[in-house]
Each structure stands twice: as structure tokens, then as C-alpha cells.
Amino acid sequence: MRVLIGCEFSGVVRRAFTERGHDAWSCDLLPAADGSNRHIQGDVRDILNDGWDLLAVMHPPCTRLCRSGRRWMSGPGKWTQPKSLPRGRTLADMRAEFEEGVALFTACWNAPVERVAIENPEMNDLAKDRMPADLPRPQMVQPFWFGDPAYKATGMYLRGLPPLLPTDMLQEPERGSDEWKQWCAIHRAPPGPNRWAIRSTTFAGHAAAMAQQWGDLDGLTQDQRELHGAAA
Template sequence: MRVLIGCETSGIARRAFAELGNDVWSCDLEPAEDRSNRHIVCDIRDGILLEGWDLLAVMHPPCTRLCRSGRRWMSGPGKWTQPKQLPRGRTWDDMKAEFELGVSVFTTCWTAPIPRVAIENPEMNDLAKDRMPSGLPKPQMVQPFWFGEPAYKATGWYLRGLQPLKETQRLPEPKHGSDEWKRWNAVHRMPPGPDRGRLRSRSFKGMMQAAARQWTGESTAPLPA
């Protein structure tokens, strides 16, 4: 299959799909961490989606203002009223611009002329849902520990032309509050810092290996209605 991994610099998803013999490329505004020659530095909206892909997996599109946790920065009571508080050093216009960017990237990828699409994104807030294409399904919510990764991080997948991911190597959960449980929550307990956003958004290898096996294995199967 010809596979495009969008909005990824780590190469984790690209390598998982490549290991199965697929023709895989990644793209992002930033260079690839592994310096792969299979990575294109570009805006995913600038034509690359029209180059005959069989599957598009968008890993980390700008979603901070689309998710439910970011709703409080976008509006006060009701819709599009002045927020009670804004992040330090940011303006409401900044929030709106980031919101519009997130909407643009998501909708461009979702409506791309590609038969199979998977977009990683949290469950959206009401403001974002109002701007989404009609018929957008609810995301499938999965956890890394379903795929052999000792970690908690609810991950949403919006799927078109693909079946939901099936768990592969589910790990038993640690006791709540134990040291192991705290280690599993490392993503959520990560201290502030310049790399916090990038590190928190990294893909989990086990999940990407499962996605590569399951989604490319459906290449000859009828597409879901």
C-alpha cells in the first residue's frame, strides 16, 4: 500500500508501516528526527494529499483548541463569548487562530480523496463539532496498554474506510496510586518545559505496530459502508 503518515516527526508510525513492506512516507512542517529520506517537510494541506495514497494516517494534527480540555480557553458561557481566563501571554485572537488551524487541517485531511483515513484527535468540544463535516463519527478511544505499552494516554482515532483497532497485548493494570501506576501516568505527570508538548504527543510503538498490521491487512477487504 502507498501510505502517508501526516503530522509526524518521530518516525514511529512510518517505521511501523514500513516494516510490513508498505511504500510509506511521512510529512510535517518540521524535519524528521531520524533524518529519513522518506520524510517530506511541507504543509499537509499543500497538495501532497492528492498524490495517490491508499491510506492516510494523521498522527498529531494541531488539536489543542479542538479538544474538550481546551474549551475553556475558547469561550465563556454559551458559544464564542469572552473566556473568563486565557493562557499567560496569549490573546483570544491567538486562541481563535489556533482553532481555525486545527479545523482546517482536520477537515482537509478527512475529506481528502484517499479511501482509508485515520486521524488521531481527542474527542472534540462543541465549538469544533460545529465546524466538522457532516456525518463525522465519534472517535474510537484506545489506551497504549491495550497494545503492550505500560502507559495511560487516552487516544482517539477518527476512522473512515477502516475498522476500529483491536487490542493485541493488553497488560494488566497496576494498582491505583502505586509506584507502577504513577509510572504509567508519566505522560500526564510530565513537568512543564519547552519539549512537553512534543513529548506528550509521541506515538506508542505497540499501538502503531497494531495499526499497521490491522489497517494494511484490510487493503483487499471491502471498505466499510
């Protein structure tokens, strides 16, 4: 299977697919962190028509599409002046970043690829107004479903793919305990130049589940297909 991992420079998801024998490539504006020659540095939209079987877009810019960023873009109603803006930014800046986020998301969703998965948080109302009519609600997954002791609610918008099934469900720690605080490390990351990279982490267990369940989809037995269908 020819697999394109868009908006990924870490190589975590790409490696998970290549380890299972797939012809997998990553693409990002940044160079590959692991120095791989299976990475295309550039805009993923430039290569969407290159005959991929599966497209997984892992970290498209979502700051202006997600619910947490809504307060910076509008006050009451739609596109009215917000009460405040990030330091040094204008409402025009917010709108431009929003339009770019919408353009990238919709281009990937509408790509001529049979199977598409796009990671994005649940969207705010302004973003939902601009999304394709066939966009479903996202499947929300957590790293601890796949053996990684962490909280990071991750939305996966799926077309032509079944929802992911948990592979190694961990028992959640007691709320407020030291272990619970460790699981919340991503959300508790302090402001700084690397916070975006920390918050965009794809855990190895999640990547492995995608590669196993989506990469081997054609080889599923009927019982497995029915199990996936039940999970949907």
C-alpha cells in the same frame, strides 16, 4: 499500499508500515527525527492529492479543538469572552489557532483517500459545530492495549477503516501504586518546552497494530473481517 503519515516527524508509524513492506512516507513541518529520506518536510495538505491509499494523521494541532482547551476560548455560550487567557495571548489568538486546527482536520478528513485515520482527543462543542456531518465518534484506544505499559487515551477518527483490536492487553496496575504512577507519566509531565513532544508520543505497539491491521486489510479472511465488524 501507498501510505501517508501526516503530522509525524518521529517516524514511529512510518517505520511500522515500511517494515511490513508498504510504500510509507511521513510528512511534518519539522524535519524527520530519524533523518529518513522517506519524510516530506512541509504542510501535509499540499500532498493530499498525490494518490495515497491510506492516510493516517497522527498529531494534528488539537489544543483548541479538544475539551481541555475549551476554557481558553469562551465563557458562557459560544465565543464569549473567557474568564482568563494564557499569559500574553488574546482571544483573537485563540480563535486563529482554532480556525487553523479546524481547517487542517477537515482538509485531511475530506482528502481523496479511501482510508483515513486522524488522531485527536474528543472534541469540544465549538469544534464539533464545525466538523463534517459524516464524522463519527472516535475510537478511544490506550497504549496498554498493545503491550506498552502506559496511559494515554487516544482518539482515532476512522473512515474506511475498522476499529483497532487489542494485540497485547496488559493488566492495569493498582491505582495509586508506584507502577500506576509510572503508567501516568505522560499526564504527569511537568510544564516545559518539550512537554508537547512527550504528550504527542505514539507508542511502538500502537503503531505496529495500525500497520498490521490496516496495512493488511485487503488480505483479511472473512472471519477476521467479521471480527473487526463485531468490534466496531
